[in-house]
Amino acid sequence: MKTKNKNIWIMAGILLFGFLLGWLVFGGSRETKDNHVHGKESSVAQTWTCSMHPQIRQNEPGKCPICGMDLVPLEDGVSSGDPAVVEMSENAVKLANIRTMTVGRQAAEKVIRLNGKVVPDERKVYAQTTHIPGRIEQLTVNFTGESVKKGQSLAVVYSPDLVTAQEELLQAYTIRNAQPELFEAAKQKLRNWKIGEAQIDRVLTDQSPVQRFPIRADVNGIVTEKKVELGDYVERGTPLYEIADLSAVWVLFDVYESEMVWIKEGSKVNYTIASLPGEVFEGVVSFIDPLIDAQTRVATARVEVSNKDGRLKPEMFASGEIRVMPGSASEEEITIPKTAVLWTGERSVVYTREGAGNRPGFRLREVTLGPSLGNTYTVKAGLQEGDEIVVNGTFTVDAAAQLAGKPSMMNPEGGNNSAGHHHGNSGTAVPGTMESRNAPVKAKISEEAKAALEKVTEAYLVLKDALVGGDRAATKQALESLEFSIASVDMSLFKGTSHERWMDLQKGLDGYVERMIGAADIEGMRTYFKPLSDNMIRMANMFGPFSVTLYVQHCPMADSDKGADWLSLSKEIRNPYFGDKMLKCGEVTSEIK
Known part of the structure; x- marks a missing residue:
């Protein structure tokens, strides 16, 4: 019995030793392997x-x-x-x-988008005048938009002068055999008032002057403007109505200066009308205005359209596209x-x-x-x-x-x-740097001119806030508002040297606004915001101060560490070059009080 117990204890000891040896060998190698794999992953961590x-x-x-x-x-x-x-x-x-x-080659095609509106054909607009002086006794056409036919009675006029002329005719008629020249002269006087032969014969037959004469339409069309009221006294040649033949109309598209080089007479236009959704119209540019509007800075491109069905009405908005090939149509770039x-x-x-x-x-x-x-x-x-x-x-x-x-x-x-x-500056203006370019060169201007420039500054500040928010649609809208504000400044408000300086500034402002509008994304817009701001700061220093204090702010990281400035109404830094990525990057460098 003792021998049997002894053997059991020996077997248990051997088993225990085996478990211990296995743990030391295999457990240690697994830990080593895990450490090795972990080390490998760490070596490739980014x-x-x-x-x-x-x-x-x-x-x-x-x-x-x-x-x-x-x-x-x-x-x-x-x-x-x-x-x-x-x-x-x-x-x-x-x-x-x-x-x-x-990169590959393809036929290079540029798409130019245009906005415009429908207007009457100027060649088919007629001012209906009266050929008889007198008082308007009756108006047979009483409102605009009414359709009229050639020969239709538009109004009835009582003319004392015409009554007198008819009485002279009747008197000359009694002595026509003795003085035929006098009789003919009396008839010619009535003809000059566009009194027809039939009416003259009726006066002679009735031996009584006609008291009231009708004014008849000279053309077919639509009354676009009524110029007189019942009871008005009119002189010979006074316009009574404006009549337009709308069987043919024009669609006038606005063309910016930068796009004029691409658009020629004969260019094909595909356009849509806002009030006729789902329809696409085709036309050809028949005329381009040789003059640019001084206020809006655009010219007009004319498309002539047949409108016999009357679907197109004046003042309807149109949106068009012109596709042009910068190079040869067969050349791929x-x-x-x-x-x-x-x-x-x-x-x-x-x-x-x-x-x-x-x-x-x-x-x-x-x-x-x-x-x-x-x-x-x-x-x-x-x-x-x-x-x-x-x-x-x-x-x-x-x-x-x-x-x-x-x-x-x-x-x-x-x-x-x-x-x-790095933030901060040296405090010394080095020639050619932003500090030297924005150094104030004062020019005295009138309060009216100053008020006009304040509107430009207000539009610029809205643009700055839109860039801070990073909203491309809001930024484009603000750019269009700034463009309009710049174009609305009356050049005649600037005299002498100030006129030349504003001309230089306006040219720069227009150019950079145009480039920002043409940018594909918000980053592209921010690229041109720096030179635009430089011109705005020059303008504020040159023609200010204005009614509010402006703060010149600077971010040294903008423009790839070259630094860039902008104007703000507040000392708080809200960076337009980086938006929410670096909203607080910058500092106030000067004030224009």
Whole structure:
């Protein structure tokens, strides 16, 4: 019995030793393996940083805690060796939402959108006048819009002069044999008042003058304006009605200065009428106004339309499109989206994708752009058919290039640059800088001129707020309002030197507003907001002060760290160049009280 118990204890000990040995061997190796896998995952983890504040490091995408800009992926230093190519991992490209497209050739077509309205054909508008002086005794056409026929009686006139002339005719009739010349002269006097032979014969037959004579319509048409009332005394040649023949009308489209080069007589127009939804009309431009309206800064393009069914009515709104080929109709050109282009003010650049595999590279390429085709540009030089370019995330690629010291938009030669975000200024105006350009050069103007410029400033401030909000539709509406305010300024209010200075300013303001309206997105609009603001600050310094205090504010990060200014009614910083991305970036540099 003792031997049996002893054997049991020996077996239990062996089993316990086996379990302990297995745990030490297999458990330790599993932990080692898990540590190895974890280490491998850590080695490929992506690091994200801020292009303006390189000291920021995060292991996931987000926004910079200092300036609020989107973080960009930081590469691990592995490179193909090409100093002009910035490389990014496939994972970083996906996280940054970078998209590319292959460049190809196509028939370049520009679409010009026009607004206009229906108006009567000026050649078919007639002023119906009276050929008889006297008092309006009866109006047979009493309201506008009434249709009239040629020969229809429009009004009845009592004319004392005509009664006297008829009595002279009757007296001359009695001595017609002795003095036929006098009788003929009396008849001719009545003919000059458009009294017909039948009426003259009736007077001679009845031997009694006619007291009231009808005024008959000279043309067919619609009464568009009634100019007299019952009982009015009218002179010979006084207009009674305006009559328009609406069997043919004009559609007049507004054409801006920048679009006049594309539109010619003979251009085909497809247009719609707001009150006739679902229908598309075709027409041809028959005439372009050779003069530009001084207030609205537009010319008109005329389309002549047959309107025998009367469906088109004057003052109806129309929206048209003209499609033009910038080059030859048979010539295909390279076109790229506007989102692919970065502007530096001196040149336009894109990024092309180089290589393939797990580490795609991107190379800066300077291009020469042709005309804008709406949301695309034609490319005259710098790209070849088959090149692959970045069309989304271009700014992210450029920021990564700056961090890596590669050629970038603002540093085409490459090399490390200081990317810190600095506030403040030196206090000295250096020639050629913003401070020197905005230095006040005062010009004395009248209160009326000052009031007109205040309206321009008010429209600019609305535009600034729209850019802060980042709303493209509101920004475009504010731009149109600013454009109208600038065009509404009466040039005659400015005298002498102030006239020349305002002319220079107006030209710059018009140009940048036009470019902002033509921009494809809110970022494109912000590109031209800096020079627009520069001109507005010059205007405020030159012709101010106005009735309110204006604050000149400055963000050193705008325009790729070159800095940019803007005007505000409040000391509170609300950045129009970055919106909610960097809403508080900036400071007040001066006041225009």
